[in-house]
Amino acid sequence: MPDEVDVLIVGGGHAGAACAIALRQGKFEGSILVIGGEPELPYERPPLSKEYLAGDKPFERLLIRPESFWADREVAFRLGTVVVSVDAAGHAVTTDAGDTIRYRHLVWATGGAPRLLDCGGHDLAGVHTVRTRADADRMMAELPDVEHVVVIGGGYIGLEAAAVLAKFGKKVVLLEALDRVLARVAGEPLSRFFEAEHRAHGVDVRLGVAVASILGEDRVTGVRLVDGEVLKAEMAIVGIGIIPAVEPLLAAGAEGGNGVAVDGQCRTTLPDIFAIGDCALHANRFAEGARIRVESVQNASDQAAVVAKAILGQPAEYEAVPWFWSNQYDIKLQTVGLAIGFDQAVVRGDPLTRSFSVAYLKQGRVIALDCVNAVKDYVQGRKLVLEGTAVDAARLADPAVPLKELAA
Numbered sequence: 359m360p361d362e363v364d365v366l367i368v369g370g371g372h373a374g375a376a377c378a379i380a381l382r383q384g385k386f387e388g389s390i391l392v393i394g395g396e397p398e399l400p401y402e403r404p405p406l407s408k409e410y411l412a413g414d415k416p417f418e419r420l421l422i423r424p425e426s427f428w429a430d431r432e433v434a435f436r437l438g439t440v441v442v443s444v445d446a447a448g449h450a451v452t453t454d455a456g457d458t459i460r461y462r463h464l465v466w467a468t469g470g471a472p473r474l475l476d477c478g479g480h481d482l483a484g485v486h487t488v489r490t491r492a493d494a495d496r497m498m499a500e501l502p503d504v505e506h507v508v509v510i511g512g513g514y515i516g517l518e519a520a521a522v523l524a525k526f527g528k529k530v531v532l533l534e535a536l537d538r539v540l541a542r543v544a545g546e547p548l549s550r551f552f553e554a555e556h557r558a559h560g561v562d563v564r565l566g567v568a569v570a571s572i573l574g575e576d577r578v579t580g581v582r583l584v585d586g587e588v589l590k591a592e593m594a595i596v597g598i599g600i601i602p603a604v605e606p607l608l609a610a611g612a613e614g615g616n617g618v619a620v621d622g623q624c625r626t627t628l629p630d631i632f633a634i635g636d637c638a639l640h641a642n643r644f645a646e647g648a649r650i651r652v653e654s655v656q657n658a659s660d661q662a663a664v665v666a667k668a669i670l671g672q673p674a675e676y677e678a679v680p681w682f683w684s685n686q687y688d689i690k691l692q693t694v695g696l697a698i699g700f701d702q703a704v705v706r707g708d709p710l711t712r713s714f715s716v717a718y719l720k721q722g723r724v725i726a727l728d729c730v731n732a733v734k735d736y737v738q739g740r741k742l743v744l745e746g747t748a749v750d751a752a753r754l755a756d757p758a759v760p761l762k763e764l765a766a
Contacts, residue, residue: 362460363460364386364463365463368451369392369466370394371394371469371635372402372635373467373661374465376658377465379431391433391436394437395439396492399423400421400422402421411497411498412526439454441454443609446631449629449630461630466607466626467662468604469636470602471601472598472601473598473600475572479573482576482578484500484593486595487595487597488515497595507523507530512532513542513597516534517686518684521561521687530561531581532564535567536565538550538553539553539565547703547705547716552686555689569583570582572594579592600636602651604633616639616651618637619639619640620640632665643677644695645696656681660678680694680695680696690731690733692732693726694726694729695743699725700725704754715729717739719749719751724742727742735761738761747764
């Protein structure tokens, strides 16, 4: 394995893989080394809490590219390896094995680590996060002996895991500390729809509740709430967000905090060091220029393409519209844009039909859309978000009016 490379990519997830692919597609002829903390080649993470956990998609189908692809394109890997320090002035990193690797360009694509509970019992066997293949495999191995599951966190990871476990016939309780699920990313109409769907599938959705401790000696046996109630559980799943993995960069002097700060070309404040994906704190025009982190495949891929062009000496600027998706039961949610700071949520269609959209407006302009089993709205509404189109709310709410007419 090389100890000096032209491009060193730290992080073997979607962002790191996409950057290596984009470099080779751009005819970059220098050496590329990807350092990944997991033992697997780059794979898709979103299916872990959906198709993979449900057993509908084998791991081989999660691989972003097969091993032969990387070999043919001379992209080298060091797997099961973590970078512990960065020498920005010396253009070198040190790994947890004590190896030093020098680089011309460094691309930081480490994503983040799941945020953990800090209460008693948080480290008991049977308490899981869903971030890696190993996480999902541990859960799957335990499920035959599990009847009661408590899911902590009403974001997408928690909801998706609850949906899979409910389909398995488990008795699932989902806990959300706020007064509705998805409160940080969506409006109330979408939150109430998903709460109702999960309850209809047998999930006990509890809102405005907090965990006091996880009970058990060697293994979880229950979850105690702050009001003293104890919920029976042979498994607990924690989905309360991630902490961006940027400590070595910040220690080396990079600007940041909740992520590492980057400019429009995804450059950090350190020389020849870029950051992309979940850990990149960037100014996003769809958030009115505020610095945010976007945790999505779209963001990882588009930022990777920008960095590849920058390394190749080509003009590029990150301006992509964010998009996301979630599968729960037979529901496909597609989101475009960011609902940050919306002042009006317009429901388009009837949620009772399980096919509708929620459009988010700010000062009369469309800034985001949540489309539930409504692919046509998602496709046609993208232009509204891209252009920040001013619309008539009454026409927007009428599902008989195609969104492409409003875009025109």
